[in-house]
Amino acid sequence: MSHSTLPQTRTTHGAAAPPPATTVAPPSRTAAARPGEPPSIWPASAAPLGHDDLAVGGVPLTELADRFGTPAYVLDEDEVRHRCRAYLRAFPDTDVFYAAKAFLCRAMVHWVQEEGLGLDVCSAGELELAVTTGFPPERIVLHGNAKSPADLRAALRLGVGRIVIDSTSEIARLAAAVPAGSRQKVLIRVVPGIAAGGHAKIRTGTDDQKFGLSIADGSAQHAIARVLSQPRLELVGLHCHLGSQITTAKPYLSAVRRLVGLLARIHEQHGITLPELDLGGGHGVAYRPGEPALDIASLGAKIRAELAGGCAAAGLPVPRLAVEPGRAIAGPAGVVLYRVLSVKRTGAHTFVAVDGGMSDNPRPALYGVRYAPRLVGRSSAAAPEPVTVVGRHCEAGDVLAADAQLPGDIRPGDLLAVPVAGAYHLSMASGYNLVGRPPVIAVTQGQARLLVRRESLADIQERDIGL
Numbered sequence: 001m002s003h004s005t006l007p008q009t010r011t012t013h014g015a016a017a018p019p020p021a022t023t024v025a026p027p028s029r030t031a032a033a034r035p036g037e038p039p040s041i042w043p044a045s046a047a048p049l050g051h052d053d054l055a056v057g058g059v060p061l062t063e064l065a066d067r068f069g070t071p072a073y074v075l076d077e078d079e080v081r082h083r084c085r086a087y088l089r090a091f092p093d094t095d096v097f098y099a100a101k102a103f104l105c106r107a108m109v110h111w112v113q114e115e116g117l118g119l120d121v122c123s124a125g126e127l128e129l130a131v132t133t134g135f136p137p138e139r140i141v142l143h144g145n146a147k148s149p150a151d152l153r154a155a156l157r158l159g160v161g162r163i164v165i166d167s168t169s170e171i172a173r174l175a176a177a178v179p180a181g182s183r184q185k186v187l188i189r190v191v192p193g194i195a196a197g198g199h200a201k202i203r204t205g206t207d208d209q210k211f212g213l214s215i216a217d218g219s220a221q222h223a224i225a226r227v228l229s230q231p232r233l234e235l236v237g238l239h240c241h242l243g244s245q246i247t248t249a250k251p252y253l254s255a256v257r258r259l260v261g262l263l264a265r266i267h268e269q270h271g272i273t274l275p276e277l278d279l280g281g282g283h284g285v286a287y288r289p290g291e292p293a294l295d296i297a298s299l300g301a302k303i304r305a306e307l308a309g310g311c312a313a314a315g316l317p318v319p320r321l322a323v324e325p326g327r328a329i330a331g332p333a334g335v336v337l338y339r340v341l342s343v344k345r346t347g348a349h350t351f352v353a354v355d356g357g358m359s360d361n362p363r364p365a366l367y368g369v370r371y372a373p374r375l376v377g378r379s380s381a382a383a384p385e386p387v388t389v390v391g392r393h394c395e396a397g398d399v400l401a402a403d404a405q406l407p408g409d410i411r412p413g414d415l416l417a418v419p420v421a422g423a424y425h426l427s428m429a430s431g432y433n434l435v436g437r438p439p440v441i442a443v444t445q446g447q448a449r450l451l452v453r454r455e456s457l458a459d460i461q462e463r464d465i466g467l
């Protein structure tokens with residue numbers, strides 16, 4: 001396998017050369033979303049180059065593959081930042097907590113902080129990474145249906161802003177861990193009984209899954225009373241998260257109605273008005289051209305109107321709103337690069353096998369997600385053909401893109417780029433087959449820099465200390 005099968009890219013540097021100085025004028029963002037045109041699934045900076053190469057963040061993808069190897073995740077910093085800003089515009093007077101589980105590294109922590117967002121974490125690991133990078137702990141919310149004693153200790157030690165109670169047993173356990181003389185702010189995660197989300201495995205708003213406390217069976221109300229009886233816990237609000245890949249506003253509006261109803265009952269029963277309402281994340285993005293994506297600006301306006309109307313009708317003050325987008329901030333900012341290793345034509349199928357797979361992206365195997373890979377860095381006149389892009393792992397289910405369209409002459413050595421790879425790829429990557437996890441490269445303004453290095457065989461061997 002060598003890169004010599006590719007047309008010579010414009011690089012003249014050796015492997016250890018400094019960052020390429022190539023700068024490609026970024027297209028204007030308005031040009032990327034002309035009326036009537038489907039929204040692009042590529043970062044707004046994506047710009048076509050010669051030989052069907054593509055620049056992202058002003059850096060040719062072929063150059064990134066040559067310099068950093070494949071597979072590799074490319075993250076467009078400006079796209080992340082623009083998406084953070086779009087949320088703050090769509091949700092004024094709202095806490096926007098970026099859901100770290102979608103993708104987290106130190107640079108991401110800085111970007112999110114600089115853009116004025118908070119952070120949603122679900123483990124001591126995510127929490128420590130954020131706080132040791134300088135993120136203010138009071139701007140962090142800790143989640144988890146089964147927080148370990150170590151998670152809770154870290155949260156209290158680091159002074160996390162809010163802890164979201166997800167089970168009854170957690171209440172006494174948390175209260176006992178809060179030092180005398182102090183109080184921990186908590187939210188209660190309730191299950192509003194709403195089915196929404198792209199796949200059964202990512203629906204969390206219904207009563208038959210592991211997250212949250214049900215309103216329907218009274219466990220939410222029971223937990224609220226329990227929290228209120230704990231002097232070291234300060235109940236500041238309610239939380240819900242309906243699921244992921246939700247592409248319409250409707251389920252969020254239903255959730256607002258149910259939660260305002262519960263706020264009103266809490267007011268009646270306990271004589272308190274809770275000041276905060278966190279609606280979680282789950283805002284859907286398009287993975288393939290033509291797929292729907294949730295319109296964030298319109299979502300923000302509708303949620304705020306529903307909340308204001310509902311609270312007015314119930315005679316309640318409007319609580320401070322929070323949302324927790326993960327995928328919609330990081331997903332569309334990422335592109336993953338793979339090198340084709342083999343092409344196999346069986347009776348009915350063409351399998352295009354690449355140098356990554358389910359260890360760097362388990363999503364197709366987990367939820368049947370479909371992607372739209374494209375060939376970069378080689379012009380092909382061959383007509384597109386349906387192919388299955390598969391990984392290198394020892395499972396027949398190791399599929400990266402079913403029903404993809406690639407040129408009929410696709411061959412070993414070709415470079416494939418898959419957009420919308422910024423969320424739930426590296427964060428869900430595994431050590432399967434000891435292949436090692438890919439690096440993360442940030443691109444912006446024609447410059448590339450390594451954020452997370454490739455996991456080496458040495459890294460893997462170092463952990464194996466038995467005899």
Ligand SMILES: *Cc1c(COP(=O)(O)O)cnc(C)c1O
Binds near residue numbers: 244328
């Ligand atoms: C996963 C999760 C999110 C983010 O979901 P996205 O689909 O990435 O927006 C937000 N809040 C909670 C509690 C979650 O579990």
